[in-house]
Amino acid sequence: MSAAVETGWIGRSLERREDARLLTGRGEYLADVRVSDCLHVCFVRSSHAHARIKDIRLDAALEIPGVVGAITGAELSREIQGQKIPVLIPAFPAKYRQYWPLAVDEVYWHGEPLAAIVAKDKYVAEDAAAAVEIDYEPLPVVTDAEVALREDSPRVYDDWDSNEIFGTSYTGGFEADQIAKNDAEVEALFAQADVVLRQRFRTQRCGVCPIETRGALAIWSETDGLTVHLTTQRPHIERLALADLLELSTAEVRVVAPRDQGGGFGVKAPFYREHVVVCHLARKLGRPVRWIETREEHLMTVSQERDQIHDLEIAADREGRILALRNRGIGDVGDGRQGVYWGFVMPSLGSVMLPNAYGIRHADIKLRCAVTNKACMSPSRSFGALPTRFALERGLDMLARKLGLETAALKRRNLVTEFPFISVTGVHHDSGNYVKAWDKLVESVDLPGFRALQEEARASGRYIGIGFACGAEFSGIPSDVLVPLENQPGYGVVTMRIDPRGKIAIHEGDAPQGQSHETTMAQVAADAFGIHPDDVSVRHGDTGTTPLSSGTIGARGASYTVAAIAEAAAALKAKMARYMIHDHGLEGATADDFSFRGGAVIYEKDGNIRREFAALADRIVMGSINLPAGEDPGLEHTAYFEAPKPMICFTAQAAKVEVDIETGQFTILDYATCEDVGTVINPIVVEGQVQGGVVQGMSNAMFEEFLYDENGQQLTADFENYRLASAADVPNVTVGHSPTPCPDHPLGVRAVGEGRPGPVPGALANAICDALAPFGVESTTLPLKPEMILALIEAGRAGNGG
Amino acid sequence: MARPTARKELIGQSSDPRVPVSMTVNGERVEREVSPRMLLSDFIRHELRLTGTHVGCEHGVCGCCTVIIDGKAGRSCLAFAVQADGADIRTIESVAAPDGSLHPVQQAFRECHGLQCGYCTPGFVMSIVDYLEDNPDPDLSEDAIREVLSGNLCRCTGYKNIVAAFRRSAELMRGSR
Ligand code: FES
Ligand code: FES
Numbered sequence: 001m002s003a004a005v006e007t008g009w010i011g012r013s014l015e016r017r018e019d020a021r022l023l024t025g026r027g028e029y030l031a032d033v034r035v036s037d038c039l040h041v042c043f044v045r046s047s048h049a050h051a052r053i054k055d056i057r058l059d060a061a062l063e064i065p066g067v068v069g070a071i072t073g074a075e076l077s078r079e080i081q082g083q084k085i086p087v088l089i090p091a092f093p094a095k096y097r098q099y100w101p102l103a104v105d106e107v108y109w110h111g112e113p114l115a116a117i118v119a120k121d122k123y124v125a126e127d128a129a130a131a132v133e134i135d136y137e138p139l140p141v142v143t144d145a146e147v148a149l150r151e152d153s154p155r156v157y158d159d160w161d162s163n164e165i166f167g168t169s170y171t172g173g174f175e176a177d178q179i180a181k182n183d184a185e186v187e188a189l190f191a192q193a194d195v196v197l198r199q200r201f202r203t204q205r206c207g208v209c210p211i212e213t214r215g216a217l218a219i220w221s222e223t224d225g226l227t228v229h230l231t232t233q234r235p236h237i238e239r240l241a242l243a244d245l246l247e248l249s250t251a252e253v254r255v256v257a258p259r260d261q262g263g264g265f266g267v268k269a270p271f272y273r274e275h276v277v278v279c280h281l282a283r284k285l286g287r288p289v290r291w292i293e294t295r296e297e298h299l300m301t302v303s304q305e306r307d308q309i310h311d312l313e314i315a316a317d318r319e320g321r322i323l324a325l326r327n328r329g330i331g332d333v334g335d336g337r338q339g340v341y342w343g344f345v346m347p348s349l350g351s352v353m354l355p356n357a358y359g360i361r362h363a364d365i366k367l368r369c370a371v372t373n374k375a376c377m378s379p380s381r382s383f384g385a386l387p388t389r390f391a392l393e394r395g396l397d398m399l400a401r402k403l404g405l406e407t408a409a410l411k412r413r414n415l416v417t418e419f420p421f422i423s424v425t426g427v428h429h430d431s432g433n434y435v436k437a438w439d440k441l442v443e444s445v446d447l448p449g450f451r452a453l454q455e456e457a458r459a460s461g462r463y464i465g466i467g468f469a470c471g472a473e474f475s476g477i478p479s480d481v482l483v484p485l486e487n488q489p490g491y492g493v494v495t496m497r498i499d500p501r502g503k504i505a506i507h508e509g510d511a512p513q514g515q516s517h518e519t520t521m522a523q524v525a526a527d528a529f530g531i532h533p534d535d536v537s538v539r540h541g542d543t544g545t546t547p548l549s550s551g552t553i554g555a556r557g558a559s560y561t562v563a564a565i566a567e568a569a570a571a572l573k574a575k576m577a578r579y580m581i582h583d584h585g586l587e588g589a590t591a592d593d594f595s596f597r598g599g600a601v602i603y604e605k606d607g608n609i610r611r612e613f614a615a616l617a618d619r620i621v622m623g624s625i626n627l628p629a630g631e632d633p634g635l636e637h638t639a640y641f642e643a644p645k646p647m648i649c650f651t652a653q654a655a656k657v658e659v660d661i662e663t664g665q666f667t668i669l670d671y672a673t674c675e676d677v678g679t680v681i682n683p684i685v686v687e688g689q690v691q692g693g694v695v696q697g698m699s700n701a702m703f704e705e706f707l708y709d710e711n712g713q714q715l716t717a718d719f720e721n722y723r724l725a726s727a728a729d730v731p732n733v734t735v736g737h738s739p740t741p742c743p744d745h746p747l748g749v750r751a752v753g754e755g756r757p758g759p760v761p762g763a764l765a766n767a768i769c770d771a772l773a774p775f776g777v778e779s780t781t782l783p784l785k786p787e788m789i790l791a792l793i794e795a796g797r798a799g800n801g802g
Numbered sequence: 803m804a805r806p807t808a809r810k811e812l813i814g815q816s817s818d819p820r821v822p823v824s825m826t827v828n829g830e831r832v833e834r835e836v837s838p839r840m841l842l843s844d845f846i847r848h849e850l851r852l853t854g855t856h857v858g859c860e861h862g863v864c865g866c867c868t869v870i871i872d873g874k875a876g877r878s879c880l881a882f883a884v885q886a887d888g889a890d891i892r893t894i895e896s897v898a899a900p901d902g903s904l905h906p907v908q909q910a911f912r913e914c915h916g917l918q919c920g921y922c923t924p925g926f927v928m929s930i931v932d933y934l935e936d937n938p939d940p941d942l943s944e945d946a947i948r949e950v951l952s953g954n955l956c957r958c959t960g961y962k963n964i965v966a967a968f969r970r971s972a973e974l975m976r977g978s979r
Contacts, residue, residue: 015913015915019912023911023920023923024894024895024898024904025853025854025855029921031857034851058804062804062807064817069804069805075803075804123837210921210957211864260919263921513919514958515918692959724955726954727952727956727964728945728948732944
């Protein structure tokens with residue numbers, strides 16, 4: 001026990017516990033796990049976007065020395081269950097298609113795995129994969145969701161009546177007549193409106209690929225069954241799914257998410273086909289089997305999100321007050337066969353989140369999702385909401401220009417001001433002061449000063465502009481939302497254990513990938529018990545030792561898991577207080593009469609009655625005689641936290657850019673945010689989350705785009721063609737704060753993990769269009785490539801008569 | 803499962819030829835026999851079990867695999883181990899002092915929160931160590947630093963804190979001269 005320790009650990013920029021190992025090359029990532037006698041898997045992937053598999057010949061591959069075996073989809077489909085199992089299916093209607101992890105008769109996208117080779121090392125496995133001979137019979141390809149939704153489109157799945165995998169209305173109610181009534185009301189508001197904006201917005205296929213790719217290392221033991229180390233954000237869900245698919249008892253499956261994972265951002269949240277193949281092969285061969293994804297495989301198959309089209313209409317009055325909103329969205333979900341999300345859950349949530357942050361009372365929002373011959377959409381940070389955010393934030397700027405209003409003022413006028421607020425799509429906005437945060441942001445960028453500067457600059461032929469956007473995204477996801485959405489619980493849970501030396505161990509079933517849990521969660525527990533964070537350890541990701549939870553997704557760490565820590569600490573403190581009352585004969589005292597500080601438990605009414613924290617822990621854990629009546633020995637507690645309704649975290653963002661009108665190139669001069677994150681546990685960690693999220697949004701908006709040709713060939717499967725922003729491409733981001741503690745969280749925290757990239761493309765595009773207002777430029781598509789901007793300038797010039 | 807036939811004795815044995823390589827890694831001489839196509843990154847990670855050097859792309863873009871080869875930062879995924887025969891190589895494992903105290907660059911990353919998941923970090927640290935050894939008085943303007951860092955990708959931090967860590971590294975190293 002550390003003597004005379006400080007208290008007040010919450011709110012400090014403590015250096016991170018993780019860093020000592022990560023900085024010295026002692027991280028424990030998946031590819032670093034070493035087991036002897038391990039074999040390597042390489043997947044054979046389809047070279048066609050849609051084709052019948054006529055024949056697969058493995059002979060030449062098997063001839064290569066070092067090859068141990070090979071398996072095809074046909075064989076695998078006889079040995080394991082198909083992937084359409086309840087634990088991997090959301091609880092609402094859609095076309096969930098049965099599939100096996102290796103294609104059986106037909107391939108549906110360029111890159112779909114259809115066989116797996118096991119060999120002594122990856123070099124041999126790759127040689128053998130290249131030697132597999134496959135005869136394909138090409139079938140018609142559809143790569144455009146709008147085309148796919150037409151009656152006469154070729155079908156991705158020939159036994160489906162259409163390519164629509166999912167479609168719904170998010171407004172009006174669940175019954176057709178309720179929806180029709182709502183639509184008519186919205187139409188009436190449009191008919192009366194002073195002004196109506198109608199515009200199509202399109203966001204390109206891109207995502208947040210982590211720098212560490214995916215991987216799995218499976219070990220089979222006759223006595224213990226399967227142990228698999230996996231890159232995953234949700235180890236417990238993987239475990240349930242693997243048991244079902246491999247027809248094992250859950251007692252025989254242990255999933256370990258490595259202590260260190262090289263980023264996830266949603267990409268490591270789905271249940272991927274490769275995992276189960278690796279596990280099955282380990283069982284079949286009775287030897288450890290490993291697969292480490294190559295970057296090419298990664299970019300061909302995952303990290304692809306954002307592929308949406310939105311036909312947005314806004315009806316407003318002369319002052320820019322939004323009267324009603326209408327949106328028809330289209331999601332291009334790729335093949336739509338991927339556990340947990342099936343490609344369409346992201347665009348679906350994007351439509352739900354569309355009106356967030358603004359006090360919009362009337363809307364008609366519908367979405368249709370189509371399967372295409374592309375990789376299945378998989379989630380990325382700002383889950384589904386980046387495209388709708390782009391559409392709305394751009395649309396409101398266009399509306400402001402139409403009305404001759406300052407966009408910052410128009411947006412402010414429409415922000416939610418009364419809480420709790422339930423959006424037209426049912427999103428519960430718990431609390432906050434969005435206007436205050438907005439004003440703080442607008443003040444920080446000196447809008448009047450910038451307008452003056454802009455005038456001067458224009459006079460000298462320079463084009464600078466400012467753009468605003470905001471976002472209100474989930475701070476954790478309650479069961480209320482997560483059970484219907486993903487068929488999984490939303491609660492936060494930890495098991496907290498105090499040992500006889502007063503050291504605390506926290507076990508969490510989630511699996512972070514850089515979010516600093518070991519540091520911030522230790523701060524929270526240390527703060528509660530008045531001990532030093534070094535006396536708290538945080539362990540996560542191993543289903544053998546942690547309570548079941550749905551994973552590190554949706555900004556659940558600081559919101560739900562931290563709340564569970566606070567509740568576990570409160571329960572254990574109350575128990576320790578009861579022992580104090582009993583041992584010291586303090587009849588009538590309650591838990592509130594004790595404070596935990598400086599490594600001691602102190603009776604506030606008489607400071608002489610105190611125990612060292614460790615001594616009291618030892619008494620309760622080891623000295624299990626003379627117990628208080630009805631009390632158990634031991635200091636262990638599992639706490640579940642559930643917020644009644646979603647908690648929301650607000651961000652307001654502003655970009656300043658300069659555009660070169662000869663080249664269409666733009667430079668970000670400045671980027672500022674104002675965040676309402678409630679109580680801050682570790683300021684430097686929170687700021688890091690915001691900066692990283694914003695730059696992901698910039699990189700998406702400026703550079704990243706997965707391209708397929710008309711035959712569905714993936715053209716961007718390396719970092720040269722799928723380009724990420726480097727340090728030289730982006731500016732410093734200035735992070736401001738306007739906190740309002742969250743009333744539904746025991747510590748008032750709002751989590752920032754999810755939402756930061758979402759508003760960025762809108763803010764940037766708005767700034768560019770503001771700079772180019774003299775040319776009447778309105779950009780409506782991403783990415784913001786110089787060629788596209790130049791074309792808009794030229795079109796504007798032509799429209800202005802040169 | 804389809805298995806190789808009639809060559810049971812070969813199962814699990816690659817027929818790749820083996821060639822001897824020797825080099826100095828982190829001050830120690832190492833000698834191995836490896837396949838001529840083994841990447842230097844794999845040699846470091848698998849043969850030498852120095853897993854601090856990471857692989858993010860294996861095609862020379864991300865910079866995760868950066869090590870210092872004969873005094874120059876280079877990408878170990880772009881070289882074969884045999885090409886490094888006779889070379890002197892430094893990896894992330896050699897950067898902290900033998901007593902475990904952090905190098906100024908590592909210290910700066912820690913102070914400035916220049917890492918989140920840490921996967922890109924060894925590559926950044928090696929690039930910066932190399933750069934500051936060669937340029938003890940670097941240009942510390944924002945643009946100049948960002949240019950120096952542009953050969954390494956980070957997906958988590960947004961770079962701001964890595965820029966700060968570069969500045970702080972230069973300061974600490976100057977202080978320790
Ligand atoms: S792994 Fe070598 S540059 Fe990416
Ligand atoms: S810290 Fe995660 S990629 Fe840089």
